[in-house]
Amino acid sequence: MSTVQNPPATGVRVPWPDVHPRVRAAVEEFLGGHVIEAVTQDGGFSPAAAVRLRTGGGRRAFVKAVGPEPNADAVRIYRAEAAIAAVLPATVPAPRLLTTFELDGWVALVFEDIEGRHPATPWRRDELDRVLAAVRRMGEELTPAPIDAPTVEERFGDVFRGWRQLLEEDTAGLDPWALRHLAALAELESGWAAAAAGDTLLHSDLRADNLLVSGDRVYVVDWPWACRGAAWFDLVAMLPSVGMQGGPPPHELLPDPDPAITAALAGVAGFFVGQGRRPDPPGLPTVRAFQRAQGVVALEWLRHRTGWS
Incomplete structure (x- = not known):
């Protein structure tokens, strides 16, 4: 295995409390309860929220949400992801998209929560x-x-x-x-x-x-x-x-x-x-x-x- 030093695959994530309040309310309504735990996932570069959520009733989901600032192109990318994720067949080894929201310039995607982790790097x-x-x-x-x-x-x-x-x-x-x-x-x-x-x-x-x-x-x-x-x-x-x-x-x-x-x-x-x-x-x-x-x-x-x- 190589010993090359590499920059981390992480960007600047948006904490769940900083997501637009209407988006947070829509996600909680969909999940049927108030979010009591929100754990930010660091992998990836987009200036967006990427969080594993748990409600008071125990329901879990993984949510990605992005607004028009600081990079409006991210909204377009999330729309594209929503369109693809919505039609991926069950044979694709990907988390299922549960729903999406577009509110006040924000785009949010709600996925099933997968109990998993990124592969270890350096790679095993x-x-x-x-x-x-x-x-x-x-x-x-x-x-x-x-x-x-x-x-x-x-x-x-x-x-x-x-x-x-x-x-x-x-x-x-x-x-x-x-x-x-x-x-x-x-x-x-x-x-x-x-x-x-x-x-x-x-x-x-x-x-x-x-x-x-x-x-x-x-x-x-x-x-x-x-x-x-x-x-x-x-x-x-x-x-x-x-x-x-x-x-x-x-x-x-x-x-x-x-x-x-x-x-x-x-x-x-x-x-x-x-x-x-x-x-x-x-x-x-x-x-x-x-x-x-x-x-x-x-x-x-x-x-x-x-x-x-």
């Missing part, structure tokens, strides 16, 4: 093997895609342009290998969407903080970026985070030499490297450091796959 090999098996099994079960969702190109076409954008930007501080091969990386990246096309329903944002282990089961949470593409794309997008969080290098976990994987990886690596060079988004002060760390691993994986000196 037994948990990693269990997660990878679950991801591969999910890919098999979700082909063809059981629900309508955007294609992987529709979902990420606007942002998987990192190398091509760097051709037109200041490249100060860019990795020397990437700078030396920038034109070739941009060309390789241009084919990522065709390479990653397919009809598997993808999560497309798998990381330890979007997974829960509960006994022998693995649950996949946070589905706003769901899309349709090649079954292996979830692993390509996930493995840079595994490497930067103490797991094995990606080339050991996905040795398949398929050129389509290399092209898709160029898009993923360009995204992490390019985004990691940008200013922090409003309300998300930790996400760029996490992207930069993933970019280091993704770039090394891309160097290994291309064989470029």
Whole structure:
């Protein structure tokens, strides 16, 4: 296992008492009792509430809620998650969405509460093997895609342009290998969407903080970026985070030499490297450091796959 130091996958969470009072009242009405315990869950980056709730009557739920400040884009993302979560089939290993609310600019999602935890990081090999098996099994079960969702190109076409954008930007501080091969990386990246096309329903944002282990089961949470593409794309997008969080290098976990994987990886690596060079988004002060760390691993994986000196 790698000993790479990594930034935590945590952002600035909103405490339950700071959630809009109408949202809190609607959640309590739905749950049928006053909330007597609210435990904030730290994993994830969105500037929102993410809390496990317990009412006086003993009912439990997991609630995510976000308002228009400080990052209005988070509201759009939560709406997208609500739309996807509402139609995920029971075969998907995800917590069931119980209800949603939109009140005074806030969006709230109420899920069943899962007694589980995020995988340990640095990754333990037994948990990693269990997660990878679950991801591969999910890919098999979700082909063809059981629900309508955007294609992987529709979902990420606007942002998987990192190398091509760097051709037109200041490249100060860019990795020397990437700078030396920038034109070739941009060309390789241009084919990522065709390479990653397919009809598997993808999560497309798998990381330890979007997974829960509960006994022998693995649950996949946070589905706003769901899309349709090649079954292996979830692993390509996930493995840079595994490497930067103490797991094995990606080339050991996905040795398949398929050129389509290399092209898709160029898009993923360009995204992490390019985004990691940008200013922090409003309300998300930790996400760029996490992207930069993933970019280091993704770039090394891309160097290994291309064989470029």
